[in-house]
Amino acid sequence: MQVVNKAVKGGGWVSTIADVTEQRRNEDRAIRLASYDTLTGLPNRAQLRSHLSVELEKCSPDNQVAVLFLDMDEFKSVNDSLGHLIGDELLKSVSSSLQDCAGPNEFVARLGGDEFALVVSGINSESQVLNVVQRIYQAVRRTHQCSSHQLPVDTSIGIAVAPSDGLTCDEILQNADLAMYDAKSSGKRTYRFFEAELEKKAKDRRQLEAELRKALDAGSIDVHYQPILDLQTNEIVGCEALARWTHPERGYVSPADFIPVAEQSGLIEQLGEYVLRAACSEAATWPGATKVAVNVSPAQFKSESFALKVVAALAQSGLSSGRLEIEITEAVLIGDDQTALMILHELKAIGVRVALDDFGTGYSSLSYLRRFPFDKIKIDRSFISDLTGEDSSSAIVRAVVTMATEHKMVTTAEGVETIEQRKILQDLNCSEMQGFLFSRARPGHEIAKMMAGDQGERVAAVS
Numbered sequence: 001m002q003v004v005n006k007a008v009k010g011g012g013w014v015s016t017i018a019d020v021t022e023q024r025r026n027e028d029r030a031i032r033l034a035s036y037d038t039l040t041g042l043p044n045r046a047q048l049r050s051h052l053s054v055e056l057e058k059c060s061p062d063n064q065v066a067v068l069f070l071d072m073d074e075f076k077s078v079n080d081s082l083g084h085l086i087g088d089e090l091l092k093s094v095s096s097s098l099q100d101c102a103g104p105n106e107f108v109a110r111l112g113g114d115e116f117a118l119v120v121s122g123i124n125s126e127s128q129v130l131n132v133v134q135r136i137y138q139a140v141r142r143t144h145q146c147s148s149h150q151l152p153v154d155t156s157i158g159i160a161v162a163p164s165d166g167l168t169c170d171e172i173l174q175n176a177d178l179a180m181y182d183a184k185s186s187g188k189r190t191y192r193f194f195e196a197e198l199e200k201k202a203k204d205r206r207q208l209e210a211e212l213r214k215a216l217d218a219g220s221i222d223v224h225y226q227p228i229l230d231l232q233t234n235e236i237v238g239c240e241a242l243a244r245w246t247h248p249e250r251g252y253v254s255p256a257d258f259i260p261v262a263e264q265s266g267l268i269e270q271l272g273e274y275v276l277r278a279a280c281s282e283a284a285t286w287p288g289a290t291k292v293a294v295n296v297s298p299a300q301f302k303s304e305s306f307a308l309k310v311v312a313a314l315a316q317s318g319l320s321s322g323r324l325e326i327e328i329t330e331a332v333l334i335g336d337d338q339t340a341l342m343i344l345h346e347l348k349a350i351g352v353r354v355a356l357d358d359f360g361t362g363y364s365s366l367s368y369l370r371r372f373p374f375d376k377i378k379i380d381r382s383f384i385s386d387l388t389g390e391d392s393s394s395a396i397v398r399a400v401v402t403m404a405t406e407h408k409m410v411t412t413a414e415g416v417e418t419i420e421q422r423k424i425l426q427d428l429n430c431s432e433m434q435g436f437l438f439s440r441a442r443p444g445h446e447i448a449k450m451m452a453g454d455q456g457e458r459v460a461a462v463s
Helices: 021-035 045-058 075-082 084-101 126-140 169-185 197-218 255-265 268-283 306-317 337-350 365-371 392-406 419-427 444-452 455-461
Strands: 002-007 013-018 064-072 106-112 115-123 143-146 149-152 155-162 191-193 222-230 236-247 251-253 291-295 324-328 353-359 376-379 410-413
Touching (some): 045 115, 045 169, 064 126, 075 084, 084 106, 084 126, 084 143, 115 126, 126 155, 155 169, 169 255, 197 268, 236 255, 268 306, 306 337
Parallel strands (some): 155 191, 353 376
Antiparallel strands (some): 064 115, 064 155, 143 149, 222 236
8 A cells, every 4th residue: 555645735634545556566567577588487688687797897817707698409490390389388498497407606597589598607717617518408408398299409508708708798798699609500509618700700601691692682503413323224313403602702602601601591491492493494404304302401391381382393494293302301300290291291292202311310210211201312421431341331321222122212322432332332232322433513504415425424434
């Protein structure tokens, strides 16, 4: 209750008594909304900055302050495949794990989306920070029960330490973010400390992204094709389409540089669709039943309209659906098998062939073969590079070929570079090969000449 006394003329006063319970509740609610995240109950970015400012005033070389930025790996695929309600449940579960593992000198906050932060005070050695990192991974890397789903989680962590990496909130937060991005770029599921050169890397990355976007809009990304040979007849039975970029000033830009930028910036869908259309148009000019294989990223494959885009590319080019192979990796399938299965069946209904790429490098490849209608398995180059008649790689390839044969699937060996590898693959009854032994990826006009050439020359090239 609120009592207000007001004096009146002639003496005396008037007392007003009012119930302000709801008003106070609203004020408390407004204060909480300004300081805490509504979904997880954790302090928000504003409160993090306030806390960090206080800690920075006290920090010194013997009393350092570490800021750890956490970004959940593959969270977008959870939202896209299972929906935002499940995504929210996962965020709440992760936030609870982080709170439970935090020590007395550690402040946990949610920055927004799938990003969290820890401020750790009283640091005097790098080993203390690494102990915190290990506790975080122990807490986060568990199966989170979200409704009826059991979801594994991992995170990338960026670390900046004051005063060496900055003295203001803006400097430390920016540098922790740069370190986190570097962890993401290094393959995720790891941590990185801030280093001065990361600022330059970030600037270069932003510039490369802008130039890639411009190149896509201008249609100046090239598509090259690496031939795939039948191991028994040495005929070119198909080609894998690969994006190539020759920059007017930088010159040749490696796919290892621009593909990650495309994935991280959201340009990968535009790039993938660009390659799909170009590959279908090029393959329509090839003789006979020669196929073209196109790699598809997880982002493309999660799109509900992906099958329609494939139909549009086929219709525009005039290529028959049976001559198109869509190559996916295990990463496409992780998260929501049912959605992936639906899209695979849509592709099969169109008549498009589907290949599982980089077979053997994931955790669940064998189980996927039993559950998804693949037409082809592409055996990863890591099993081919050391292939000899007696080693374990030979046994693995033999097992894969046998299993694929039982399921009426074609097998393609990637990265074949020596005649010995080719001979062993033939003896193991592998169906196809691709690699530098026969040809690198080439522009479309060179591939056309190869296909028009004498068949005897092809045999001699790999004999």
